[in-house]
Amino acid sequence: MTSEDRRRIAEGLAAGLTYAEIARRLGRSRSTVTREIARNGGPHGYRAARAQHATSWRARRRKRVPHAVVAPAANDLGVRTTREFAQQFVAMMIETGLTPMTARVFAALFLSESGSLTATELVQQLHVSPATISHAIKWLEQRGMVAREREARRMRYSVDADVWYHAWVASARAMAIWAETTRRGAGIFGTDTPAGDRLQTTSQFLELLGHDMAQAAEHWRQALSMQRRL
Template sequence: MTAEDRRRIADGLAAGLTYAEIARWLGRSRSTVTREIARNGGPHGYRAARAQHATSWRARRRKHAPHAGVPRGTDDREVRTAREFEEQFVAMMIETGMAPMTARVFAALFVSESGSLTAAELVQHLRVSPATISNATRWLEQRELVTREREARRLRYVVDVDVWYRTWAASARSMALWAATTRHGAGIFGTDTPTGDRLHTTSQFFELLGHDMSQAAEHWRQALSTQRRRSGPAG
């Protein structure tokens, strides 16, 4: 990615172009453009000169900085591969709606060898302030994507495979709340009115969606439990 490419990305974002349109304009893949924007401030904070400077700085630091997701002693090629995947993971989450820094924190935790990092390790890995880490992890905790553990005088943030079950189940509960509220509204306005009919249709949608989500979450919980029993130590 050249300085001119970055200037054109910034121009494209300012003009309201989509990532796919910018990629076609540059003759690059959309994933390349998405990663470039994600690692340099996101769609609202991207600046060409700053991105160019940050990329040069990261290249210098990359030679010496260990990667949180790779055990010590791993060769440089594997470290680079791990970093590239982490950046792809971040770009995907940003493209699907997560804030850039929150995505970076979650990706760092998720691809780390143990699935957990201390606040200090996140600061070192992402090279941001403790306050930035605190804000991102607070958002993740509120949505049950990570949990925290007290480790002596340090905080450790943890993500595990059950995270998807918890977040999916939480989404199902949200659907149930939407269904109940709109059903109540339909009763107030009457289903023979435009407002009541709209609320009734909405309640039906969320009832069906919530039911299907609850079933899917339970199916996954049972499948994961079976998988764990089969992979456990022999009796």
């Protein structure tokens, strides 16, 4: 990635372009652009000059301390490894559909020592406004991925080992709502019309999918319950 590439990434972010569009204009893959942004401050904190400087510093540091000659301290290795994984984790979530800020908030919670952080801690860690954190948390809560609880005058957000069960159940409920709505639509339009036929087919698919999702979630809940009793 050249300094000119980074300048164009910064300009693209400022113009509100998607990662895919920025990647297309640069002639690079979306995953490359996603990792570059996540590694250097995220969509709101990305600065071309700072990214270029950080990359040069990392390159010089690797050159000064070859791993084969001088092994880094165990703690230092752990810090750098977890940071790299966190960047990859965020990039993966963005690549699979989450917005950059929602991905960063979830990663901060999921990879924290206790699985929970206060709103203030998230603001300080991610260097964004409380409103930005609130917006991301709302999206995650609606999908069962984050829980909240009040501690005195502050709010604490958390994830736990059952996060994927809750998220899966929430998705199954969403499928049921879609199935019911499209079923009603098929009745209104008439299944002998193109729109009605599409609605009926959609309803049948989503009803089956929602049923299978609910069964899978219950199977996991029972398996996890048995595992915890052992």
